[in-house]
Amino acid sequence: MPPLTRWYLKTALVYLVLALTAGVLLALRALVPLPTATAGLTPVYFHLLMVGWVTQLIFGVVFWMFPKQSQTRPRGSEPLGWASYGLLNLGLALRAIGELWMTATPGSVPGTLLAVSAVLQWLAGLGFVLNTWGRVKER
Amino acid sequence: MPRASLWFIRTGLLALAAGFTLGALLLLNKGLPIYPGLWRLLPAHIELLLVGWTLNLALGVAYWILPRFIRGAPRGPGWPVWAAYGLLNVGVILACVEPWVASGPWLASVGRALEALAAGFFAVHAWPRVKPHGV
Numbered sequence: 474m475p476p477l478t479r480w481y482l483k484t485a486l487v488y489l490v491l492a493l494t495a496g497v498l499l500a501l502r503a504l505v506p507l508p509t510a511t512a513g514l515t516p517v518y519f520h521l522l523m524v525g526w527v528t529q530l531i532f533g534v535v536f537w538m539f540p541k542q543s544q545t546r547p548r549g550s551e552p553l554g555w556a557s558y559g560l561l562n563l564g565l566a567l568r569a570i571g572e573l574w575m576t577a578t579p580g581s582v583p584g585t586l587l588a589v590s591a592v593l594q595w596l597a598g599l600g601f602v603l604n605t606w607g608r609v610k611e612r
Numbered sequence: 613m614p615r616a617s618l619w620f621i622r623t624g625l626l627a628l629a630a631g632f633t634l635g636a637l638l639l640l641n642k643g644l645p646i647y648p649g650l651w652r653l654l655p656a657h658i659e660l661l662l663v664g665w666t667l668n669l670a671l672g673v674a675y676w677i678l679p680r681f682i683r684g685a686p687r688g689p690g691w692p693v694w695a696a697y698g699l700l701n702v703g704v705i706l707a708c709v710e711p712w713v714a715s716g717p718w719l720a721s722v723g724r725a726l727e728a729l730a731a732g733f734f735a736v737h738a739w740p741r742v743k744p745h746g747v
Contacts, residue, residue: 585644610618
């Protein structure tokens with residue numbers, strides 16, 4: 474398994490634990506008083522699960538298992554692969570922080586954080602698509 | 613990989629790019645409000661990623677790697693798979709345009725029905741391929 478896949482899969486596992494922990498907090502909100510910021514946990518929970526866990530797991534396995542692009546560049550561009558990994562995770566982490574911050578104290582700083590997170594995750598998605606496209610081919 | 617898998621997976625990648633683009637616009641608009649009407653993109657964002665991306669990828673990979681038959685066509689008849697591909701993707705498009713047209717709720721219902729039919733066609737194809745190797 475290539476190093477980038479190992480990073481994707483291990484980070485995905487961390488996000489799985491974080492997402493399910495967020496789910497526990499969401500359920501607890503109905504039972505015990507929790508900080509105001511936790512009211513913003515619903516989109517965080519969903520995106521930690523769907524982007525942090527599911528998407529990241531898929532990205533890692535696709536990078537590992539899809540047909541080789543060529544003899545010289547078997548997995549496409551390694552730097553683009555690493556860039557997608559970094560952008561996705563930085564973007565997702567900023568989103569989680571931004572959503573909770575925005576819920577607790579709405580303002581331009583958490584708003585900007587969400588906007589930056591949007592751009593980072595978008596670039597990550599496009600980077601993955603570009604790097605994978607050439608590996609989806611008939612024999 | 614077989615041609616149908618190529619079509620499924622590349623369509624899935626396009627849905628991923630489109631879904632991420634809509635998601636980025638929604639999040640950007642949440643952080644720095646640009647135009648309140650952008651929230652109408654939410655159903656398309658969800659549809660493109662939950663169905664368009666994951667289902668196209670899953671069905672494309674399944675068609676490629678499930679065990680093949682020893683006799684006859686290695687992957688069995690191709691028509692149910694192509695039917696599933698067409699129905700799934702027309703269904704996704706119809707469900708995506710729902711908030712933008714007057715007959716939206718009907719279109720979304722038809723879209724979801726086509727997606728369900730696609731799942732049925734793919735299940736008919738895949739059922740006999742879920743077997744031990746060499747049988």
